[in-house]
Amino acid sequence: xxxxxxxxxxxxxxxxxxxxxxxxxxxxxxxxxxxxxxxxxxxxxxxxxxxxxxxxxxxxxxxxxxxxxxxxxx
Amino acid sequence: xxxxxxxxxxxxxxxxxxxxxxxxxxxxxxxxxxxxxxxxxxxxxxxxxxxxxxxxxxxxxxxxxxxxxxxxxxxxxxxxxxxxxxxxxxxxxxxxxxxxxxxxxxxxxxxxxxxxxxxxxxxxxxxxxxxxxxxxxxxxxxxxxxxxxxxxxxxxxxxxxxxxxxxxxxxxxxxxxxxx
Numbered sequence: 455x456x457x458x459x460x461x462x463x464x465x466x467x468x469x470x471x472x473x474x475x476x477x478x479x480x481x482x483x484x485x486x487x488x489x490x491x492x493x494x495x496x497x498x499x500x501x502x503x504x505x506x507x508x509x510x511x512x513x514x515x516x517x518x519x520x521x522x523x524x525x526x527x528x
Numbered sequence: 529x530x531x532x533x534x535x536x537x538x539x540x541x542x543x544x545x546x547x548x549x550x551x552x553x554x555x556x557x558x559x560x561x562x563x564x565x566x567x568x569x570x571x572x573x574x575x576x577x578x579x580x581x582x583x584x585x586x587x588x589x590x591x592x593x594x595x596x597x598x599x600x601x602x603x604x605x606x607x608x609x610x611x612x613x614x615x616x617x618x619x620x621x622x623x624x625x626x627x628x629x630x631x632x633x634x635x636x637x638x639x640x641x642x643x644x645x646x647x648x649x650x651x652x653x654x655x656x657x658x659x660x661x662x663x664x665x666x667x668x669x670x671x672x673x674x675x676x677x678x679x680x681x682x683x684x685x686x687x688x689x690x691x692x693x694x695x696x697x698x699x700x701x702x703x704x705x706x707x708x
Contacts, residue, residue: 481708501708
């Protein structure tokens with residue numbers, strides 16, 4: 455997939471662990487882990503909203519688009 | 529939410545009851561297959577005993593008048609009974625493996641596809657059997673009960689359509705599970 459989730463980068467900047475974030479956002483550790491490792495197929499706006507509030511950032515800080523041909527073939 | 533939970537519980541209970549019935553059907557069909565096989569083998573050794581074991585009188589007449597046709601019809605009957613046992617066994621696997629939290633699994637799709645192929649195979653075997661009976665009626669003037677093909681064709685088609693719907697369901701469920 456061409457969309458990269460930079461959740462780990464924002465978590466490191468805000469110095470927050472996955473378990474703390476999951477409590478703040480209201481998602482399970484498993485679901486957050488799916489998002490962090492780039493395995494997620496889709497994200498709800500409500501989830502994006504909760505993560506942005508918790509990490510005090512913009513959606514653009516979390517999501518990045520790459521036009522990599524190798525990834526497009528996948 | 530209470531209505532959904534109650535309906536979910538009812539479905540689970542219904543599936544448990546169906547599982548018990550599926551076991552009864554499987555055991556019954558297995559016994560039937562065993563009886564047909566044993567009767568056929570016994571009739572080859574001692575033709576007089578077979579009609580006493582089960583309702584074999586029509587086939588016993590055929591054995592006297594047309595042994596080749598008897599072997600052919602007997603073999604088809606045995607294979608047909610075996611296919612029915614296997615179909616009931618697939619049904620058991622389906623019912624034991626179904627989880628209402630995530631019902632669309634690749635295993636379920638494979639089992640449904642297998643079931644549809646076996647239903648269509650049963651229809652093909654029934655067609656061969658009925659064709660044989662037509663020849664026997666013409667040559668030897670012996671009338672035997674036909675097997676109905678339509679039900680197996682319709683079931684085979686329906687189950688195949690269901691398997692394709694479940695295949696799409698697996699894709700949608702996977703996407704849903706990976707949506708955070």
